[in-house]
Amino acid sequence: MTxxxxxxxxxxxxxxxxxxxxxxxxxxxxxxxLKASPESARNLARAILDVKDKIRTCSxxxxxxxxxxxxxxxxxxxxxxxxxxxxxxxxxxxFQRAGAFDGVFxxxxxxxxxxxxxxxxxxxxxxxxxxxxxxxxxIILATNPTPEGETTALYIARLLKPLGVKVxxxxxxxxxxxxxxxxxxxxxxxxxxxxxxx
Amino acid sequence: MTxxxxxxxxxxxxxxxxxxxxxxxxxxxxxxxLKASPESARNLARAILDVKDKIRTCSxxxxxxxxxxxxxxxxxxxxxxxxxxxxxxxxxxxFQRAGAFDGVFxxxxxxxxxxxxxxxxxxxxxxxxxxxxxxxxxIILATNPTPEGETTALYIARLLKPLGVKVxxxxxxxxxxxxxxxxxxxxxxxxxxxxxxx
Numbered sequence: 001m002t003x004x005x006x007x008x009x010x011x012x013x014x015x016x017x018x019x020x021x022x023x024x025x026x027x028x029x030x031x032x033x034l035k036a037s038p039e040s041a042r043n044l045a046r047a048i049l050d051v052k053d054k055i056r057t058c059s060x061x062x063x064x065x066x067x068x069x070x071x072x073x074x075x076x077x078x079x080x081x082x083x084x085x086x087x088x089x090x091x092x093x094x095f096q097r098a099g100a101f102d103g104v105f106x107x108x109x110x111x112x113x114x115x116x117x118x119x120x121x122x123x124x125x126x127x128x129x130x131x132x133x134x135x136x137x138x139i140i141l142a143t144n145p146t147p148e149g150e151t152t153a154l155y156i157a158r159l160l161k162p163l164g165v166k167v168x169x170x171x172x173x174x175x176x177x178x179x180x181x182x183x184x185x186x187x188x189x190x191x192x193x194x195x196x197x198x
Numbered sequence: 199m200t201x202x203x204x205x206x207x208x209x210x211x212x213x214x215x216x217x218x219x220x221x222x223x224x225x226x227x228x229x230x231x232l233k234a235s236p237e238s239a240r241n242l243a244r245a246i247l248d249v250k251d252k253i254r255t256c257s258x259x260x261x262x263x264x265x266x267x268x269x270x271x272x273x274x275x276x277x278x279x280x281x282x283x284x285x286x287x288x289x290x291x292x293f294q295r296a297g298a299f300d301g302v303f304x305x306x307x308x309x310x311x312x313x314x315x316x317x318x319x320x321x322x323x324x325x326x327x328x329x330x331x332x333x334x335x336x337i338i339l340a341t342n343p344t345p346e347g348e349t350t351a352l353y354i355a356r357l358l359k360p361l362g363v364k365v366x367x368x369x370x371x372x373x374x375x376x377x378x379x380x381x382x383x384x385x386x387x388x389x390x391x392x393x394x395x396x
Contacts, residue, residue, distance in 0.1 A: 003291055004263040004270055007252045011245040017238065018227050029216050031288060034249050034262065040215065041250045045243040047209040051232050052239045054205045064232065065202040072202055090229060093201055 008034060060131075062107040062124045064089045072096075072104055079103045081137040085128060085156065087111055087144060095142070103140075106131065111148040112155065120155065129159060138166040145172045145190070206232065258329075260305040260322045262287045270294075270302055277301045279335040283326060283354065285309055285342060293340070301338075304329065309346040310353065318353065327357060336364040343370045343388075 003009045008030055015026035033041050057063070058070035065071065072078065072092070082103030086092055087110060095101045108123040120126075132139060139160055143149035153169055160167045173191035174183050183191070201207045206228055213224035231239050255261070256268035263269065270276065270290070280301030284290055285308060293299045306321040318324075330337060337358055341347035351367055358365045371389035372381055381389070 004268040005253050007248050007264050011249045014242045014245040019230050032217050038250050041246050044212045045246040047212040048239050048243045050205050051209045052236045055203050066205050070202040
């Protein structure tokens with residue numbers, strides 16, 4: 001036995017299960033909780049339980065939300081005719097933070113991954129097709145520019161095209177503030193391919 | 199509003215209050231909890247509450263423990279005549295992990311820090327003197343080799359010496375596997391000062 005408190009050890013174990021948290025960090029966190037006020041520990045515990053109890057999935061866009069439909073789908077000010085298709089809820093957050101999009105979203109819940117056995121039926125693709133059929137103007141495919149994201153975007157584009165809806169893919173190229181010298185070959189190739197006229 | 203879930207936002211806030219956890223990491227952790235099984239979320243929440251409810255301070259050594267006295271003070275196999283004085287409970291853990299000490303501990307609960315207004319009366323120094331008077335053979339001062347730790351050790355040594363108890367300070371020198379070339383001047387000076395004969 002090294003620790004004198006099995007209770008503290010248990011919390012270290014629990015923290016160490018979180019992604020990116022090693023034993024040392026877990027101990028530091030547990031020790032912080034031990035030293036913190038009872039109230040702040042209760043707040044943390046309650047927030048953890050609430051996330052499991054209160055958060056649901058929006059039945060329209062499949063984003064996580066406290067309400068159904070989510071505030072974005074329920075917002076009459078937003079352009080409900082333009083759909084931005086993303087992989088995960090945190091991608092919605094990134095677009096919202098950027099403040100560059102005033103349409104609505106569709107969260108796939110992942111991308112194709114043959115190794116993990118994730119195919120079209122595991123993602124919200126059938127639901128996207130249903131939405132596309134109900135009078136949407138444009139569907140922007142904003143999956144990540146990774147092999148899996150590209151494949152998933154291509155698959156969805158082929159599925160939607162015959163429905164007569166406009167389908168687009170977000171631009172891939174050099175990030176703002178980036179450096180041509182240090183850009184990898186695939187990014188440079190995409191940047192050339194996606195060039196726009198002045 | 200960026201997030202579609204105030205509940206998730208709240209958990210991100212709570213995680214971000216932990217030391218060394220920024221907003222991005224906090225979001226990753228919160229998202230992990232959201233995706234994890236209800237059981238593992240409950241286990242984490244319960245472990246947090248238990249730490250506040252169940253852990254107490256050992257009335258002998260002031261280490262954190264589930265029981266009073268702690269398992270170390272209550273262990274008849276350990277040498278109760280040799281006290282190792284440390285700053286914090288995690289220092290006890292370090293010695294226990296190293297397995298290099300079979301005596302008992304005394305946790306000060308910090309070190310002198312004039313800037314934070316922490317003086318002798320804020321640490322368990324009076325309690326250490328009481329223990330020293332009750333027939334202890336040796337007291338090893340194992341506060342950190344920092345200005346604060348050194349000052350605290352010196353103060354305690356001066357307090358204990360008149361009691362006739364043997365007082366020692368842990369060695370300061372090059373760490374095992376270390377490099378003379380890269381050692382700082384204070385460490386090298388201490389290493390020379392503390393040299394032992396072959």
